[in-house]
Amino acid sequence: MIGAVDRGDTGRSHSVEAAVPWVGRGHVLDLDDFSHQELESVFNTADRMREILARPVPRVPSLRGRSVVNLFYEPSTRTRVSFELAAKSLGADVVNVSASGSSVEKGETLLDTVRTLRALGANVLVVRHKESGAPYTIAKQMDIPVVNAGDGTHAHPTQALLDAYTIRDHFGCIEGLRVLIVGDIAHSRVARSDAWGLTALGADVVFCGPPNLLPATALKDDGECMPWPVRVDFDLDHAIENVDVVMPLRVQLERQEGNRLASLREYARDFGITRARLARAASRAIVMHPGPMNEGVEIDADVAHGGQSVVQQQVTNGVAIRMAVLYLVVAAAAQNSNGHKTPLVPAPGLSGKVPV
Amino acid sequence: MRKFFCALMTDRIILDADQMRRAISRMAHEIVERNSGPQGLVLVGLCTRGVPLAQRIHEAIVSFEGADVPCGQLDVTLYRDDLFSGRVREIHETLLPTNISDAKVVLVDDVLFTGRTIRAAMDAVMDYGRARSIELAVLVDRGHRELPIRADYVGKNLPTSRQEVVEVRVIETDGSDEVVIRRTEDAAFKGLGGAEQ
Numbered sequence: 001m002i003g004a005v006d007r008g009d010t011g012r013s014h015s016v017e018a019a020v021p022w023v024g025r026g027h028v029l030d031l032d033d034f035s036h037q038e039l040e041s042v043f044n045t046a047d048r049m050r051e052i053l054a055r056p057v058p059r060v061p062s063l064r065g066r067s068v069v070n071l072f073y074e075p076s077t078r079t080r081v082s083f084e085l086a087a088k089s090l091g092a093d094v095v096n097v098s099a100s101g102s103s104v105e106k107g108e109t110l111l112d113t114v115r116t117l118r119a120l121g122a123n124v125l126v127v128r129h130k131e132s133g134a135p136y137t138i139a140k141q142m143d144i145p146v147v148n149a150g151d152g153t154h155a156h157p158t159q160a161l162l163d164a165y166t167i168r169d170h171f172g173c174i175e176g177l178r179v180l181i182v183g184d185i186a187h188s189r190v191a192r193s194d195a196w197g198l199t200a201l202g203a204d205v206v207f208c209g210p211p212n213l214l215p216a217t218a219l220k221d222d223g224e225c226m227p228w229p230v231r232v233d234f235d236l237d238h239a240i241e242n243v244d245v246v247m248p249l250r251v252q253l254e255r256q257e258g259n260r261l262a263s264l265r266e267y268a269r270d271f272g273i274t275r276a277r278l279a280r281a282a283s284r285a286i287v288m289h290p291g292p293m294n295e296g297v298e299i300d301a302d303v304a305h306g307g308q309s310v311v312q313q314q315v316t317n318g319v320a321i322r323m324a325v326l327y328l329v330v331a332a333a334a335q336n337s338n339g340h341k342t343p344l345v346p347a348p349g350l351s352g353k354v355p356v
Numbered sequence: 357m358r359k360f361f362c363a364l365m366t367d368r369i370i371l372d373a374d375q376m377r378r379a380i381s382r383m384a385h386e387i388v389e390r391n392s393g394p395q396g397l398v399l400v401g402l403c404t405r406g407v408p409l410a411q412r413i414h415e416a417i418v419s420f421e422g423a424d425v426p427c428g429q430l431d432v433t434l435y436r437d438d439l440f441s442g443r444v445r446e447i448h449e450t451l452l453p454t455n456i457s458d459a460k461v462v463l464v465d466d467v468l469f470t471g472r473t474i475r476a477a478m479d480a481v482m483d484y485g486r487a488r489s490i491e492l493a494v495l496v497d498r499g500h501r502e503l504p505i506r507a508d509y510v511g512k513n514l515p516t517s518r519q520e521v522v523e524v525r526v527i528e529t530d531g532s533d534e535v536v537i538r539r540t541e542d543a544a545f546k547g548l549g550g551a552e553q
Contacts, residue, residue: 047449048447051449051450052434057483060434061479335444
C-alpha cells in the first residue's frame, strides 16, 4: 500500500484501504457499467444519508455554495422533487428548469441551454429528456457532473438504484432473489436500468408482458439476445409463482404509438397484479412500483396500498439514494480536478446499449 | 515494501499499551469528577479512532461508577471544510443516543491537531439538538491549532513538528494498543503521494 497514507488534519497516518470503491465516476448515466462493489458503495453511502434524513435537522452543509440544476424536458413530480430534496439536504442551492416556459420554447438547442446553465454557475446537472441518450450528449460536452434522471426509453439509473436499495433493505441481500418485472418492458427505462443493476447484484430477473410490449431482442431465442441474463415469460400466472419481488410497470399511455395496446381492460385482465395473483408469489414477497400508478390497470388498489407494498419506502429511499449519488459525483469530480490519478470515467457511448 | 518505508521513516513509541490504559482511565475519572458524577453525560467517539477510545472511557466509567453512560459515535465527514479537497471520502456510520438535548456531551478523539475536525463535530452535534455543554477528550494533543479550540481532557501533550505524523493504534483495528510518532522527510513523503487529503 505504498502512498496510501492518510494525512487528515489530525496528522494521523493510516492506510486508506477502506476507501470508497467509487472509480471516480463523475457522471451517472446508466447502471450498465456498475460493478457489484460500486453498487454496494452507493448503498452504504445511502445508509448514511438516510440517517441524516432522520435527524431533527435533516441537513448537512456538504454541498454548500454549489448549485444543482434540475433540467427537466419531461413532466415529473417525484423524481424532480426527490432530487430537489436530496440536493437541499446536502446544503446545495437548487434551480429547476423545465422545457415549457424556458427558452427551449424559443428554439434554443439542448447544448446551448446546458452551456448557458454552466455559465450561470451550475455545478451539477440533473437531466430528464424524452430522447434516449440526451444526457450522454450533454455529459460529453460538460466539465461538471451529469446525472441522468430518465432519458426516453433508455435508462433511469437513480430509480434502479433506489429499487435495488429498497430490495436490499427488505431482504438484507439481493443475491439469489427472484424479481419479476411486469408490463411494458419495451418502453421502460426503469426495467432496463433495473435489469443492469439487479443482475449485477445477483438477482434472478424475469420480464413478463404481452409480446408486443417486450423488446424485440426478448422475443428472439427466448431472450438470449438481450444484454442481461434475464428470463422472459408471457404468462403472468406462471411467471409470478414463488417470486420474491413483484414489480408492475406503469402502462405508459404517452408512449403507445401505433396502438400496441388493444385495451386497458384486456391488459388489466392478463397482466394486472391482483390480490389473487399476488397470493401465488412467495409469502414473503414485496410489491414495488416506480410510480405513478394506474390503479386498476397494472396494479389493484388493495395491492398497491396493502401490507406487501413497499411503494412508499421506495419514494423515501429515493431521496437517500439521490443524496448518495450527488455526493459521490461531486466528490469524484473534485478528486479529478485535484489532480488525483484515478481518471474520471469518460461518458460512455450509447452504441449497442439500447436493445429495442 | 515494509523495508522501504522504514528507510524513510522512523517510528518512536510515545505510549505503550499500559500507558495508554492508564491515560484513558485517568481521563475517565477526570470526566466524572469535573461533571460531578456520570449523570447527564453522553460520550461521543469521532470516527474512526475516537470510537474505540470512547468505548474504553465508557467501560471505565461503568466499572468504577456502576452507572451506565450513553456512548455513541459520530462521523463528521460531511461537515469537513476539506470534504472535496482529496479523494472521495467514505462516510462512516453515525450512532447517537436519540436525544442529546440537555446532555453534557463529551467528544472523544485520538489526536487533536488543527482543531478542524472538532469544529466539524461541534456543528454536527448542534444539528442533533441543544446540548447543555460540549467538552473534548483527546488521547494526544500535538499542537498546531488553526482554530480557537482546546481539549478539556488530554491523555498526553506531545510537542510535534508539522512534518511528523502521530498515529494512534488500537487493538480492535490495528492489532496493538500504542501511540507512535513518525518522522517523515517531507520530500520523500510527497514523493509517496502522502501529503494529500
